[in-house]
Amino acid sequence: MTSVSEFLTTHEGALRSGVFLGLLILLLALERLRPRREQHVSARHFASNLAFGVLNALILRVALPGGLVLLAIGFQTAYPTIGLMVWLDLPKGLAFLVCLVLLDLLLYWQHRLFHQIEFFWKFHSAHHGDRNLNVSSGVRFHPGEALISLVVKALAIVALGVPAAAIILFEVLLSAAALFNHANWSLGRLDGVLQKLIVTPDMHRLHHSRLESESRKNYGFFLSGWDYLFGSYKNQPDTPHKNIALGLEDMPEDGFAPTLQRPFKPSLPKS
Template identity: 40%
Template sequence: MKSALRIFDRVGAPLLTGLATAFFVMETIHDLRKRKQDRWQRLKTNSSIATVGLAGLRGALLPAMLSGSAWTVQKRFGLLQRLPLPRWLQGVLAFVLLDYSNYLWHRLNHQCPFLWRFHNVHHTDLDLDISTAWRFHAGEVLLSIFFRGGMIVLIGASPRQVITYEILYEGATAFHHSNWKLPFAIEKVLNKLMVTPRMHGIHHSIVLRETNSNYSVIFSAWDRLHGTVRLNVPQQEIVIGVPAYRSTAEENVRFLLILPFRPQREWKLPDGSIPERNASGNLTQLL
């Protein structure tokens, strides 16, 4: 378990920092959606939320997931520990099953009102870019220990498999949250395999049925298999955020940290209307 943590610190963290920097540069040169807020102000707010969340990830979530993993290997408890498979196939299956479990966890965050209180902090961002990728409330990170740790135990993934998946999971999260405008033809091909910025942008729309789609993290196949994929929304038409939280005055660290513990607002715009998209693709409200 300690060696897996070392891999994360010595390989994962520098790799992810490099990737985040590259995506930051790319979204600066080729931006996909127009920004609503000051980029640097958002960077300050999102970095503060991310710092607490990442401390939860490194200090609690990773050690907990790796403890579960070490236990399932030692006791030969989980599915992959029971099946007589070649090592390479076990590795591939562990990766695929871990990614599927994270599709389920993300979907649960939207469907369970208690979990949504925390995940809402990620979605209330009024813009979407690399800084949103780690804007997760520490409460969401800590709550994920039970589900993600439990799935690791059931799957029977080894510490090395868990840490490899985690590094790629964080890298994929950075990529699909970025505001990088990839050439459309390239993104179209890439999206057959994995979640891309345009696909995930739709998940951050203020239109509820668009938010309730595209839950996948690495492989886009999970949304296709579950019928939750949605790709036909032009990026220029998307309004990012949650309709009841449109005020930039509320985009501050204090408000966001206590947001899960306040009464949650309904999925309505401040004027009481519900954002919908008409046949031409335009929002019927707000724009």
């Protein structure tokens, strides 16, 4: 366990960028080889989505310069007796696993509340405005949502006492799952099999439907079990995947600038 932790902490930067870029290129190739839907993603649309990823990375770096890992190390050094993992005193490997599962559960509820609370929906709707769901949609989040999510994760990490290596693995997993879930890639029957354990592209595409009966389903991020457990799982959309209407009715323009301004415009319909 110690060697895994050491590997993760010493290779954090390379691991994060390597997994992100490697998976992005792989999924782009798979989207071309086996697309799930016939759709044209323009270079402009792709660049606009990636611009959100770059902007968010910069904003989060300014908001929390050392990132969540340094925050956790700093807090745990200053207050070594605080945190759920300290109180439970679990074996290191088990604490590592428990933290990953609890952080995934937290993201499930955060996502659900982003749909249910109007203030949060103003920001999250920027993500749902994408009419051409594809791998680049995995980084298309409004900076407001990215900042709120950073605060939620920081509080959880401090309260749980998450080990630094688990934070790194969680964040790598987070960006990998976001790219995978949004890919316009047909996994065939494998999609249904994988859905028993993890969130898949078909499962998440249903969540991007314009129908409220579908966009209020499949909130999971990595483990699909939370949707089964909390009654928000929907297996198949009402219309076949190739025909699901994606995006938002009131958001015909999904470019970078209008999406960025969206939360600051007057009232939006709920979803």
